[in-house]
Amino acid sequence: SVVRIEVASQVPDYKTPWNAGRFSGGTGTGFLIGKNQFLTNAHVVSNARRVLITMHGSSRKFPARVVHIAHDCDLALIEVEDFTPFKELPHLEIGNIPQLESEVRVIGYPIGGERISVTRGVVSRIDFSAYSHSRADSHLVVQIDAAINPGNSGGPVLQNGKVVGVAFQGLRQADNTGYMIPPPVVKRFLKDIE
Secondary structure (H helix, E strand, C coil): EEEEEEEEEEEECCCCCCCEEEEEEEEEEEEECCEEEEEHHHHHCCCCCEEEEEECCCCCCCEEEEEEEECCCCCCEEECCCCCCCCCCCCCCCCCCCCCCCCCEEEECCCCCCEEEEEEEEEEEEEECCCCCCCCCCEEEECCCCCCCCCCCCCCEHHHEEEEEEEEEECCCCCCEEEEEEEHHHHHHHHHCC
């Protein structure tokens, strides 16, 4: 249910709008939450010109498109053009906010390898903070001591088989300090797009 997302993006140049803008590419992670509904971070697919999804254990890339995006809470919902290869995959269920000092697992495709990565960590803080993608306003955020690296963004954070967060940023100045978007923010995003 956890997929690798490759994005080719074009960032507009607002100072010189007659120029095409800067082209770039990147990778992230997403996961299946419903029929042809993959949840990821907004910053993973922001300004996307092309989105490709790769299933775990496969080399085939499936074209996808952004359906909904919310930059303030750094969440996006994408869908593939042909859902047939994914229809047997289980959907991940959104759980509740984890307790302080409880253990969680972060699943994703961080840079440095092509295969899926699983790291464990402990919930160390629950607070309100501005998300680094938009810096628009403060939302609930959960700090964990699991390593969250570029490429992990958009991946599920699991506890007891349920999603208790979406990995979205790490703290470069500190070792093993990562942040996840907790279930109340995810559920609000899903309700709003409904």
